[in-house]
Amino acid sequence: MSVIYLLLSLSILVALIFLIVFIYSVRKGQYDDTYTPSVRMLFDDELVKSNKKLTKN
Amino acid sequence: MEMQQFYYDNKIVKKFIYATLLWGIVGFSVGLLLAFMFLFPNLTEGISWLSFGRLRPLHTNAVIFAFVGNAIFAGVYYSLQRLLKARMASNFLSNFNFWGWQLIIVAAAITLPLGITTSKEYAELEWPIDIAIALVWVAFGANMIWTILQRRQRHLYVAIWFYLATFVTVAVLHIFNSLELPVSFLKSYSVYAGVQDALVQWWYGHNAVAFFLTTPFLGLMYYFVPKAANRPVYSYRLSIVHFWSLIFIYIWAGPHHLLYSALPDWAQNLGVAFSVMLIAPSWGGMINGLLTLRGAWDKVRVDPVLKFMVVAITGYGMATFEGPMLSLKNVNAIAHFSDWIIAHVHVGALAWNGFLAFGMIYWLVPRLFKTNLYSVALANVHFWVGTLGIILYALPMYVAGFVQASMWKQFNPDGTLTYGNFLETVNEIIPMYWMRAIGGSMYILGALILLYNIIRTVRSGSDVTDELAEAVALTKVPSHRTKGEGYHTWLERKPVKLTIYATIAILIGGIVQIIPTLLVKSNIPTISSVKPYTPLELEGRDLYIREGCVGCHSQMIRPFRSEVERYGEYSKAGEYVYDHPFLWGSKRTGPDLHRVGQKYNDNWHLNHMYDPQSTSPGSIMPSYKWLIRNRLNKSATEDKMRAMVTLGVPYTDDEITNAQTSMNQQGKMIEESLYQDPDFVKNYEADKKYAKENGLEFIEMKDREIVAIIAYIQRLGTDIKVKDDQRITKK
Numbered sequence: 001m002s003v004i005y006l007l008l009s010l011s012i013l014v015a016l017i018f019l020i021v022f023i024y025s026v027r028k029g030q031y032d033d034t035y036t037p038s039v040r041m042l043f044d045d046e047l048v049k050s051n052k053k054l055t056k057n
Numbered sequence: 058m059e060m061q062q063f064y065y066d067n068k069i070v071k072k073f074i075y076a077t078l079l080w081g082i083v084g085f086s087v088g089l090l091l092a093f094m095f096l097f098p099n100l101t102e103g104i105s106w107l108s109f110g111r112l113r114p115l116h117t118n119a120v121i122f123a124f125v126g127n128a129i130f131a132g133v134y135y136s137l138q139r140l141l142k143a144r145m146a147s148n149f150l151s152n153f154n155f156w157g158w159q160l161i162i163v164a165a166a167i168t169l170p171l172g173i174t175t176s177k178e179y180a181e182l183e184w185p186i187d188i189a190i191a192l193v194w195v196a197f198g199a200n201m202i203w204t205i206l207q208r209r210q211r212h213l214y215v216a217i218w219f220y221l222a223t224f225v226t227v228a229v230l231h232i233f234n235s236l237e238l239p240v241s242f243l244k245s246y247s248v249y250a251g252v253q254d255a256l257v258q259w260w261y262g263h264n265a266v267a268f269f270l271t272t273p274f275l276g277l278m279y280y281f282v283p284k285a286a287n288r289p290v291y292s293y294r295l296s297i298v299h300f301w302s303l304i305f306i307y308i309w310a311g312p313h314h315l316l317y318s319a320l321p322d323w324a325q326n327l328g329v330a331f332s333v334m335l336i337a338p339s340w341g342g343m344i345n346g347l348l349t350l351r352g353a354w355d356k357v358r359v360d361p362v363l364k365f366m367v368v369a370i371t372g373y374g375m376a377t378f379e380g381p382m383l384s385l386k387n388v389n390a391i392a393h394f395s396d397w398i399i400a401h402v403h404v405g406a407l408a409w410n411g412f413l414a415f416g417m418i419y420w421l422v423p424r425l426f427k428t429n430l431y432s433v434a435l436a437n438v439h440f441w442v443g444t445l446g447i448i449l450y451a452l453p454m455y456v457a458g459f460v461q462a463s464m465w466k467q468f469n470p471d472g473t474l475t476y477g478n479f480l481e482t483v484n485e486i487i488p489m490y491w492m493r494a495i496g497g498s499m500y501i502l503g504a505l506i507l508l509y510n511i512i513r514t515v516r517s518g519s520d521v522t523d524e525l526a527e528a529v530a531l532t533k534v535p536s537h538r539t540k541g542e543g544y545h546t547w548l549e550r551k552p553v554k555l556t557i558y559a560t561i562a563i564l565i566g567g568i569v570q571i572i573p574t575l576l577v578k579s580n581i582p583t584i585s586s587v588k589p590y591t592p593l594e595l596e597g598r599d600l601y602i603r604e605g606c607v608g609c610h611s612q613m614i615r616p617f618r619s620e621v622e623r624y625g626e627y628s629k630a631g632e633y634v635y636d637h638p639f640l641w642g643s644k645r646t647g648p649d650l651h652r653v654g655q656k657y658n659d660n661w662h663l664n665h666m667y668d669p670q671s672t673s674p675g676s677i678m679p680s681y682k683w684l685i686r687n688r689l690n691k692s693a694t695e696d697k698m699r700a701m702v703t704l705g706v707p708y709t710d711d712e713i714t715n716a717q718t719s720m721n722q723q724g725k726m727i728e729e730s731l732y733q734d735p736d737f738v739k740n741y742e743a744d745k746k747y748a749k750e751n752g753l754e755f756i757e758m759k760d761r762e763i764v765a766i767i768a769y770i771q772r773l774g775t776d777i778k779v780k781d782d783q784r785i786t787k788k
Contacts, residue, residue, distance in 0.1 A: 003249055003257055004253075004256055006233075007256060007257065007260050010233060011260075011308045011309060014226060015305050015308070017225065018222065018301070018304055022301055025213075025218075029212075030212060030213060031297055034293045034297065035289075037212055037214050037215070038283065039289045040210075040212075040214075041140060041214050041280065041284070041289075042283060042284065042287060042288075042289060044139070045139065045526040045527055046065070046524055046525070047062075047525045047527055
């Protein structure tokens with residue numbers, strides 16, 4: 001059973017890592033805009049959309 | 058603004074899609090074979106590597122790590138590049154990830170049927186393969202993070218957060234659950250014993266579901282559902298909230314797999330509390346996925362991709378509603394060990410993972426090959442056959458689980474069990490097993506239709522392995538956020554953050570001080586009469602592990618009147634202190650075995666292993682004839698005992714040096730007891746005579762595998778019985 005202390009500490013550690021990442025991401029402005037990202041991902045950057053063979057230049 | 062041109066790596070995505078299809082069909086087919094073994098137990102009679110116990114882990118591993126795993130990689134490699142507007146950082150790492158993962162799967166497909174297993178669910182692979190998994194997984198994560206560092210889009214879309222959480226957490230879980238002490242190249246023992254091993258295993262096992270089957274697929278959902286519907290996700294804010302709450306809560310829920318077991322109550326309750334809380338973030342994700350289709354339901358009517366995704370998300374919603382319900386102790390008391398759990402996991406696997414993967418593949422392949430799907434009609438057929446297959450699989454299993462569990466608990470007015478014979482409860486649900494097999498067949502039929510459709514689509518398309526794309530280079534964030542102030546000046550204006558940091562500081566200190574102190578002592582109540590296994594019993598236990606007996610038989614009697622009446626005294630934590638690994642099991646296709654020791658005589662066990670139906674008419678256990686013929690390999694017994702000593706099992710040096718003698722003696726005793734049955738004597742002497750006359754090698758009964766497994770079974774749960782006898786004689 002004493003292994004539960006290891007598991008609890010690992011669980012807390014994982015949670016802490018995510019907490020730190022969360023704080024970091026907030027500070028870096030990840031969540032400043034909660035609308036644009038959901039729309040931006042809908043646009044494609046691929047240049048060729050037709051059924052054409054593409055050659056590397 | 059500088060425009061940069063670069064190429065997306067489509068080749069790696071295609072490879073992972075092909076692997077997903079191949080292993081999916083393999084994994085489903087093994088599952089179907091197993092489903093038919095419930096109906097025809099001796100379908101693969103006499104072929105040890107096709108026996109139920111050895112194939113069950115192959116099925117679960119193939120579906121989870123081969124089918125779902127490759128689907129994750131395919132989806133991540135496609136979406137990550139596009140979300141970051143960058144090619145994967147390293148072609149080498151991408152290919153190392155792909156080929157390494159396939160090699161691991163092949164290694165699993167070879168070792169598991171050979172009975173090379175640790176027996177810990179979803180972590181059955183032996184230590185060299187565990188190391189390979191860790192390496193390949195780190196390569197995947199390194200490639201992902203390296204690509205993130207080279208991105209052209211500063212903002213990380215929510216899907217990427219899910220991918221990152223997946224990488225970090227799976228790595229931690231895999232490493233800590235796989236800590237094992239090697240005995241030889243393909244044999245190891247878990248460093249944890251009994252209750253501890255169970256706790257670590259289900260901390261891992263539950264989070265394998267959470268961070269391998271759920272978080273990566275939520276990431277895929279957040280990419281592919283909006284893409285397929287051409288609608289932004291319903292609420293980006295909700296996606297953020299549910300991401301952080303989900304990953305935080307999930308990791309605590311593991312102990313709900315051990316309710317009413319010998320695990321201390323406080324740990325059980327901790328698991329229940331977090332499991333119930335889980336419904337909020339889970340349904341947050343489900344609602345966010347479904348509502349993404351608001352105003353686009355007309356598209357669902359015509360687009361098979363969206364149909365698959367809708368059923369997938371609905372399946373996720375059902376499974377994550379059921380999960381917290383099953384974690385309530387009163388519900389768990391009924392559902393645990395029954396087919397209810399089989400229904401639950403298959404709603405998750407077939408609907409959520411399977412259908413999201415199928416939807417993703419139907420969407421991806423035409424795009425990767427710059428063509429249209431070969432047949433939308435066939436995709437619709439796949440959708441309906443598959444959906445009906447899921448229903449026909451899950452519903453009968455719910456009924457089966459509920460019916461059988463109720464029968465287990467049914468009492469007569471005089472206080473005896475109504476269904477004292479376990480087999481009565483099995484035979485009652487055979488029709489449900491039939492329906493399950495039919496549902497499963499339909500699901501595979503659907504997968505084959507998918508395969509055909511994809512092959513035709515790929516053939517009609519053109520191969521674009523490196524896809525040209527264009528995006529603006531990454532620009533620096535203006536520094537006005539932190540301009541002109543020191544870090545602590547900033548922190549001082551943020552009381553909440555200051556508190557959080559302070560808490561972290563306290564916790565780290567506390568962990569460092571408290572954990573080592575506590576790890577030294579064990580708080581399992583020890584029982585003085587519980588002794589280590591004899592060498593022969595230890596070998597028998599390894600056979601029990603090899604044959605996967607734990608797949609159908611639990612060794613954990615819960616403290617219920619119905620279970621104590623049926624099986625005997627409830628199981629206590631102190632009885633498992635020498636069990637590396639624990640063998641509590643999670644399913645009772647057959648009865649619990651924790652107190653089976655001394656319940657039947659040795660001849661009964663021999664006959665039962667040779668032909669289960671002869672001792673138990675109507676039994677669906679397959680025969681284990683090879684155990685009766687094979688010579689027991691005693692070459693590593695001393696090494697095994699020494700490994701056990703390292704893990705804290707108190708074998709003395711004398712016991713280790715005398716292991717062979719001890720095994721010989723105990724084997725002889727069992728052989729003598731077998732001689733009580735005239736039928737056995739007749740057959741055995743005839744075999745002996747036949748071997749002598751034909752000059753064949755004859756293996757004496759005491760040296761055969763069956764003797765070891767009988768020794769182990771007869772020992773099970775008897776240590777505390779001895780104590781009772783002593784108490785009686787003292788009086």
